[in-house]
Amino acid sequence: MDGAMILEWVIKSIFLILVMTGGFAYVTLYERKVLARIQVRIGPNRAGPFGVLQPVADGIKLIFKEELVPAKADKLIFTLAPVLTVIPALIITAVVPWGTEVTLFGRTIKLYLADINIAVLYLMAVTSISIYGIALAGWSSNNKYATLGGLRATAQMISYELALGFAMIVPVMMAGSMSLVDIVESQKPVWFVFVQPLAFLIYFIAALAEINRSPFDMPEAEQELTAGYHTEYSGMKFALFFMAEYIKMIAISMIGSSLFLGGYRGPFVDQLPALGPLYLFIKVAIVLFVIIWIRATLPRIRYDRLMQFGWKVLFPLALLNVFVTGVVLILVGG
Amino acid sequence: MLTTGTIIFGVFALVVIASALGMLLSRNAIYAALFLVLNFATVAVLYLILGAPFIALVQITVYAGSIMVLFLFVIMLLGAEKLPAGEPLGHHRWIALLFGLVFLAELALFLVYRAGMRAAVNTPPLEFGSPAAVGMSLFQKYALPFEITGFILVVATVGAILLTRGEGFKGRKRTLEIQSQDK
Numbered sequence: 001m002d003g004a005m006i007l008e009w010v011i012k013s014i015f016l017i018l019v020m021t022g023g024f025a026y027v028t029l030y031e032r033k034v035l036a037r038i039q040v041r042i043g044p045n046r047a048g049p050f051g052v053l054q055p056v057a058d059g060i061k062l063i064f065k066e067e068l069v070p071a072k073a074d075k076l077i078f079t080l081a082p083v084l085t086v087i088p089a090l091i092i093t094a095v096v097p098w099g100t101e102v103t104l105f106g107r108t109i110k111l112y113l114a115d116i117n118i119a120v121l122y123l124m125a126v127t128s129i130s131i132y133g134i135a136l137a138g139w140s141s142n143n144k145y146a147t148l149g150g151l152r153a154t155a156q157m158i159s160y161e162l163a164l165g166f167a168m169i170v171p172v173m174m175a176g177s178m179s180l181v182d183i184v185e186s187q188k189p190v191w192f193v194f195v196q197p198l199a200f201l202i203y204f205i206a207a208l209a210e211i212n213r214s215p216f217d218m219p220e221a222e223q224e225l226t227a228g229y230h231t232e233y234s235g236m237k238f239a240l241f242f243m244a245e246y247i248k249m250i251a252i253s254m255i256g257s258s259l260f261l262g263g264y265r266g267p268f269v270d271q272l273p274a275l276g277p278l279y280l281f282i283k284v285a286i287v288l289f290v291i292i293w294i295r296a297t298l299p300r301i302r303y304d305r306l307m308q309f310g311w312k313v314l315f316p317l318a319l320l321n322v323f324v325t326g327v328v329l330i331l332v333g334g
Numbered sequence: 335m336l337t338t339g340t341i342i343f344g345v346f347a348l349v350v351i352a353s354a355l356g357m358l359l360s361r362n363a364i365y366a367a368l369f370l371v372l373n374f375a376t377v378a379v380l381y382l383i384l385g386a387p388f389i390a391l392v393q394i395t396v397y398a399g400s401i402m403v404l405f406l407f408v409i410m411l412l413g414a415e416k417l418p419a420g421e422p423l424g425h426h427r428w429i430a431l432l433f434g435l436v437f438l439a440e441l442a443l444f445l446v447y448r449a450g451m452r453a454a455v456n457t458p459p460l461e462f463g464s465p466a467a468v469g470m471s472l473f474q475k476y477a478l479p480f481e482i483t484g485f486i487l488v489v490a491t492v493g494a495i496l497l498t499r500g501e502g503f504k505g506r507k508r509t510l511e512i513q514s515q516d517k
Contacts, residue, residue, distance in 0.1 A: 121391040128399020139410045
């Protein structure tokens with residue numbers, strides 16, 4: 001491990017964080033534009049050409065907002081909760097590869113931050129940790145709506161984590177490795193989504209529930225809970241929750257693309273490795289579009305239905321899928 | 335000799351002890367739970383230093399990520415975060431002190447008599463903690479204990495579900511009986 005290696009890792013980490021935060025800013029714009037088109041509106045178009053400066057304007061506005069802390073809130077945890085929400089969202093994509101390797105300034109650079117042999121387990125670990133921020137935000141606000149929102153989020157995320165885990169095991173079984181680089185490489189002949197459509201569907205639904213996106217955005221159901229766990233948050237603390245939500249959207253799109261949609265693989269990627277990140281970007285953009293489309297189309301489902309669906313439909317299906325995959329793999333692979 | 339590894343281990347070991355003490359001494363159940371989460375996470379880092387990434391991440395997923403989330407959930411749901419000021423222990427305190435002293439003496443004796451034995455422990459190969467190696471030993475060498483553990487867990491799950499269903503289950507059964515009598 002030489003100095004240049006450490007420098008390379010630091011640069012890659014900073015690059016990843018910048019991409020995720022910049023991506024957050026523009027996914028908000030992307031969502032507003034797409035939603036506007038679906039609802040036959042124009043969407044934000046005042047700040048800059050085609051509204052491209054809208055995220056900047058939003059950011060500046062939020063910086064100048066007053067930061068309120070409720071009188072009887074637990075101040076330490078109230079401040080800690082947004083940070084605890086953003087950090088898992090930022091670090092989860094560390095194991096997702098963007099490409100194979102490129103030569104830059106006479107140095108071969110691998111286009112991934114960490115190729116560890118337990119990458120999928122790392123994803124599960126970070127997902128399970130990400131509940132704390134939301135649960136604590138709800139509790140520390142000393143507000144009934146916020147506490148209820150936090151509790152709902154916790155119950156929902158624990159329930160859907162199981163199905164999510166079982167859906168992520170399927171690509172691991174197919175590839176015979178927990179490393180995401182190996183999983184993407186083993187999708188060279190055919191993407192896993194074509195062999196395992198059910199696993200992809202379960203992954204997608206469970207991931208939507210995991211990041212509290214519509215139609216599973218129970219924790220922040222406006223009609224019942226005002227704004228759920230972040231009711232009492234304002235200014236930059238609110239911006240951090242907002243940021244975490246959109247970064248998680250990007251993260252599940254990247255992970256889903258890598259596990260099921262061939263990741264950075266595409267035509268001519270072996271000859272021209274620089275195409276890898278471009279393919280991944282296109283796939284992520286398409287998955288994000290579907291997520292926004294679902295938000296524009298489906299109403300929120302009721303909370304008890306959501307729990308029943310998670311435990312009685314999604315979880316047994318995911319278990320069955322893993323079982324069938326295992327049997328078939330043994331029969332075929334020998 | 336102080337190597338980088340030893341220094342890192344020392345720092346994390348101190349965090350482990352400090353967070354464990356914080357968990358014991360904290361008067362707020364939420365803070366106690368959070369100290370325990372920190373403790374689990376730091377122990378996971380110690381596993382990583384020992385070259386066992388699989389165990390480290392399982393520790394985070396299962397203990398820090400699932401069990402402690404459930405603890406936190408129950409504390410928040412019941413609103414039981416404020417613990418009483420004085421522990422209603424009574425004479426248990428003295429028994430606990432006695433057992434603690436016995437344990438301390440045992441540790442000291444072990445250190446005195448077995449201090450030279452440390453070198454005798456074989457360093458396992460680097461592959462020892464890899465997921466494939468863990469899986470192999472779980473499903474081949476320890477297949478029976480693994481299955482028994484799984485069986486016990488299934489029994490516990492079924493029992494828990496039965497307990498929570500309680501009256502509702504019987505009530506539904508009775509409804510079904512009445513319905514079948516009507517036909």
